[in-house]
Amino acid sequence: MLPFLKNNRVSGIEPYLATVLIFAFAIPLVCAGQYLLSGAAVALGALSFFHTRRILANVKRIAEERVVSGIAEERIITDDRACRSQIFSSVDALSAGIAHEINNPLGIIAQETQWIGHLMETPPLQGLKETEELRDSLREIFRQVDRCKETVHKLLSLAHQVEPVLQFVDVNELIRSMIGVADRQASEKRITIVRCLETGLPVVASDPPLLRQVLLNLLLNATQAIEQQGVITVSTRSLGGEFVEIMVQDTGCGIPREHLTRIFTPFFSTKPEGKGTGLGLAISRGIIERLGGSVEVSSDPGKSTTFVVKVPVNNRPANSTAGRE
Amino acid sequence: MEKFRVLIVDDEGEFVETIVKRLRDRGLEAEGALSGQDALALLDEREFDVCVLDYRMPGMDGIETLRHMKKKKPRMEVIMLTGHGSVESGIQGLQLGAYNYVMKPAPLKDLLHQMEQAYERKLIEEERLRELDTE
Numbered sequence: 001m002l003p004f005l006k007n008n009r010v011s012g013i014e015p016y017l018a019t020v021l022i023f024a025f026a027i028p029l030v031c032a033g034q035y036l037l038s039g040a041a042v043a044l045g046a047l048s049f050f051h052t053r054r055i056l057a058n059v060k061r062i063a064e065e066r067v068v069s070g071i072a073e074e075r076i077i078t079d080d081r082a083c084r085s086q087i088f089s090s091v092d093a094l095s096a097g098i099a100h101e102i103n104n105p106l107g108i109i110a111q112e113t114q115w116i117g118h119l120m121e122t123p124p125l126q127g128l129k130e131t132e133e134l135r136d137s138l139r140e141i142f143r144q145v146d147r148c149k150e151t152v153h154k155l156l157s158l159a160h161q162v163e164p165v166l167q168f169v170d171v172n173e174l175i176r177s178m179i180g181v182a183d184r185q186a187s188e189k190r191i192t193i194v195r196c197l198e199t200g201l202p203v204v205a206s207d208p209p210l211l212r213q214v215l216l217n218l219l220l221n222a223t224q225a226i227e228q229q230g231v232i233t234v235s236t237r238s239l240g241g242e243f244v245e246i247m248v249q250d251t252g253c254g255i256p257r258e259h260l261t262r263i264f265t266p267f268f269s270t271k272p273e274g275k276g277t278g279l280g281l282a283i284s285r286g287i288i289e290r291l292g293g294s295v296e297v298s299s300d301p302g303k304s305t306t307f308v309v310k311v312p313v314n315n316r317p318a319n320s321t322a323g324r325e
Numbered sequence: 326m327e328k329f330r331v332l333i334v335d336d337e338g339e340f341v342e343t344i345v346k347r348l349r350d351r352g353l354e355a356e357g358a359l360s361g362q363d364a365l366a367l368l369d370e371r372e373f374d375v376c377v378l379d380y381r382m383p384g385m386d387g388i389e390t391l392r393h394m395k396k397k398k399p400r401m402e403v404i405m406l407t408g409h410g411s412v413e414s415g416i417q418g419l420q421l422g423a424y425n426y427v428m429k430p431a432p433l434k435d436l437l438h439q440m441e442q443a444y445e446r447k448l449i450e451e452e453r454l455r456e457l458d459t460e
Contacts, residue, residue, distance in 0.1 A: 153420065165449050167442065180428050181410045208442065212426065213419040220412045280416070 102152050110145050113138050154279040155266075164207035164291055171204055171211075171244050171311070172197040175234055178212055182219040191226050193219075196235035202313045204244050210287045211311070214295075217280040218248040218307050224271070225252025225305055239310065243293070246309040254301035263297055329444045330354040330372060334364040334390065335379040335406070344377075347433055361385030361393070368397050375443045377436065378423075380407040380414060388417060395422045400450060402443035406431065 117138050120131055179193050186193050222232045230251040237245050255263060255270075262268045264285045269278030288295045293311040331353050335341050341357035348355035356371070358364035362385055364376070376394065380387035391403055405418045408429040415426040424443040427436065 150417075163453075165446050165453075167446060167449070177425075177427070178415075181407075181415050181426060182412050184410045185412055208446075209419050209422075209424050213416060216412050216416045216419070216426075220416065223412065283420075 098152060098155060103149065106145050106148055106152075110142065113141050113145070151277050151279075154277055154283065164210060166205045167208055168203045169206045169208050169211060170201075171236055171246065172199075172201055174208060174211055175215060175236065175246065178215040178219060179234060181216065182223065186219075186223050186232065189223065189226060190229040191223060192231050194231055194233045196233060198235075198237045201236055201238055201244055202241055204311055204313045206291055206311055210291065214284045214287050214309065215246075215248075217284045218309070221280065221307075222248055222250035222252065222305070225250050225254075227253065238313075241313060243310045243312055246311070247306060248309075249304060249306040251304050254303055254305055255297070255299040256301050257299075260297060260299060264295075327444070328352055328354060329374040329440075331356070331440060332364060332367065332373040332376040332401075333357045334359075334361065334376060334382075334387075336360060336382045337379075344433070344436075348437075351437070361387070361390030364390060365393050365397065368394065368401075373398070373401055374447055375440045376401055376403045377440070378403050378405050380405050380418070381409070388414065388421065391418060391421050391423060400447060402447050404436075404439050404443055 117135070119125060120134060120138075125131060175197060176195070179195065183193060219232065219234075226232070232251075233247070233249045235247045235249075239245050259268075259270065264281050265278075266282040267278040268282075271278075285295050288309055288311065291311055292314075293309060295307060295309045297305065297307050299305040331348055333341050333344050333348075333355065334357075336359055338359055341359060345355045345357045356367065356373070358367050361382060364378070378387050378390060378394075382390070385393075387405055387407075391405065394401065394403060399422070402424045403422070405415075405423045405426045406429050407414065407426060410428050418426050424446060425439055427439060431439075
């Protein structure tokens with residue numbers, strides 16, 4: 001029998017305030033901006049507006065409390081968390097609506113497009129000289145439908161908080177295998193990925209697929225930050241045996257100071273239109289917070305960017321031996 | 326090692342045949358499928374604990390197959406195998422619920438270790454669900 005982890009709850013999990021503010025505006029945008037000017041969009045928009053007002057009221061309340069009573073920072077953080085928790089449940093409720101109201105019409109659009117494509121291969125449309133142009137248009141519709149699907153899916157994974165499943169993880173090993181995945185794309189741009197992995201790193205109790213997702217997101221960002229030729233350094237170290245620190249540093253374009261605070265905000269992206277949804281880092285931060293850790297960024301514009309992720313070693317049940325090989 | 330049920334999905338028949346044989350040899354209950362469609366049909370008939378799924382297949386590709394698999398059998402853990410290694414597709418697979426995204430060729434020993442880890446995760450989740458039921 002394989003060992004189980006009993007205490008696999010991780011606390012302090014709420015997503016942050018900004019997520020929902022963006023959500024509130026993004027949902028009608030996604031609906032209206034890309035094909036879906038339907039009644040559902042209006043309904044969602046109204047719902048979002050309602051939530052926005054509630055959220056703004058909470059933000060205002062917290063801000064007032066800070067100014068008026070000057071209470072201790074800790075208390076504010078608690079309030080902030082409570083607020084975020086409240087927001088989270090709203091988002092979660094909304095996400096089911098998004099999935100249904102956007103994915104279903106998208107499915108119908110894709111189906112109808114396929115049908116049009118089929119009709120175009122039969123007379124009298126088959127031989128028309130405009131047919132090729134129509135095919136191009138249909139292909140573009142497919143591409144954009146896929147893009148919408150992808151965005152909705154990412155939004156859902158941002159909102160949908162699946163409880164982490166804790167297993168023992170050899171962080172160095174996990175990093176090596178994810179670098180293996182990123183290596184080919186990096187070398188195409190003449191980027192070298194350097195590993196500085198501390199030996200004897202403690203095994204951490206964490207969620208391996210979630211950690212892999214974060215690692216790949218950071219490696220993707222680092223690769224994209226370097227235009228041609230550069231170095232990505234991935235290093236690990238133990239912080240007093242309580243946390244493991246993972247650092248991903250690139251010699252890329254850097255992040256301007258004014259963007260640094262917004263880098264984890266959903267939909268914030270400096271990449272060209274269609275090249276990324278601006279959700280990768282937002283999702284990554286959500287994941288790391290759910291795992292009881294933190295992620296920070298620093299940058300020297302024009303020279304380098306460094307992401308530092310800290311994950312706790314704890315949550316380790318005393319009776320399990322998995323991963324200690 | 327505990328016996329568990331593995332489904333191998335890859336369009337390369339020889340690869341599937343060999344790995345199924347080797348896994349059975351190690352006492353696992355292994356089955357193979359040569360396409361996404363075949364794999365999904367098999368899932369209607371039988372239960373599996375872990376699936377090893379090729380990313381690039383003609384017809385229904387690995388990502389599409391994964392999407393359907395997670396709808397049909399959300400508890401089955403899926404390890405994606407890839408020959409070309411794209412970071413974006415790795416993220417996509419993990420986001421869709423894959424346990425891991427492994428580069429080909431993966432030595433059987435490593436793959437087996439991944440399968441065991443994936444199976445352990447499935448057991449943890451099943452126990453958690455049981456606990457929730459009894460609460």
